[in-house]
Amino acid sequence: MELLKEKILKEGSIVGNDILKVDSFLNHQIDVSFLNEVGKEFKKRFNDVKIDKILTIEASGIAIASIASQYFGNVPVVFAKKSESKNLDKDVYETNVYSFTKGKEYSVKVSKRYLNEGENILVLDDFLANGRAALGLKDIIDQAGANLMGIGIVIEKGFQEGRELLQKNNIRLESLAILESIGNNTVKFR
Template sequence: MKLLQEKILNEGSVSGNDILKVDSFLNHQLDVEFLNEIGKEFKNRFANERIDKILTIEASGIAIASIASQHFGSIPVVFAKKVESKNLDKDVYETKVYSFTKDKEYSVKVSKKYLNSGENILVLDDFLANGRAALGLKDLVEQANANLSGIGIVIEKGFQEGRSLLEEVGVNLQSLVIIDSIDNGEIKFR
């Protein structure tokens, strides 16, 4: 997605060989008009799939999924929760995800009410790197006996193992941009 590559080059900031920050439009401030372009592109990428519901994970996935939903007929969005919440149902699907950034394992939960057997689920998220969060969401879909229609990612770090882990298990993975390397502050797209 050319427009997204330009946006990343214009507004993103990189450090070291693997950190890209896109706080100005995706992870802290949200460019809602641009999120609609992202939503349209996800619809193009998954035009041939049956999709009943979008599953994402808090917090940055929420805006992406909510805006994208409008391009899929405003289907329901469910966001998986990362943190303990008093108000969350006891009756949940739960999976463990290891975060390399934070060097710890955390629980990801979805109430059983909102993922149902036979539903066709599109998973959307902001970044794909080592793939652990995406695999966790896939696990939740499978626990519910729902079908994973695909996984849509805004920015893939192509130099990490996420894609190979997901393709190994047959996931239809669509990333809007793939970054091959971040080398001394220079981003190379695939």
């Protein structure tokens, strides 16, 4: 997606050799016009499958999924919760995900009310790195007996193992931009 690549080159900043910060339009401040273009692009990529619901994970995935839903007939969006929440249903699908950024495991939960057997689920998220969060969401979808139709990612870190891991698990992956490398303060796309 050319517009995304331009945004990354213009507004992204690199920290070390593996962190790309896109706080100005995706992870802290949100560019809503731009997210509408992202939503259109996801619809184009997944236009061949019927989607009943979009699943994402708090917090950065929420804006992406909500805006994108408008291009999928306003299907419901469900966001998986990362932290212990007093108000969440006790009756949840749950999985553990290891975060390399935080150096620890966290629990991801979705209430059983909002994922149903046989539903066609599209997972959308901001980044794909090592693929652990994506696999966690697949685990939750499997527990519900729903169908994971594919995973749409805004920015894939092509130099990490996420794609390989998802392919091993026969998961369809559509990334709008794939980073080949982000070392030496230079972004290279695949």
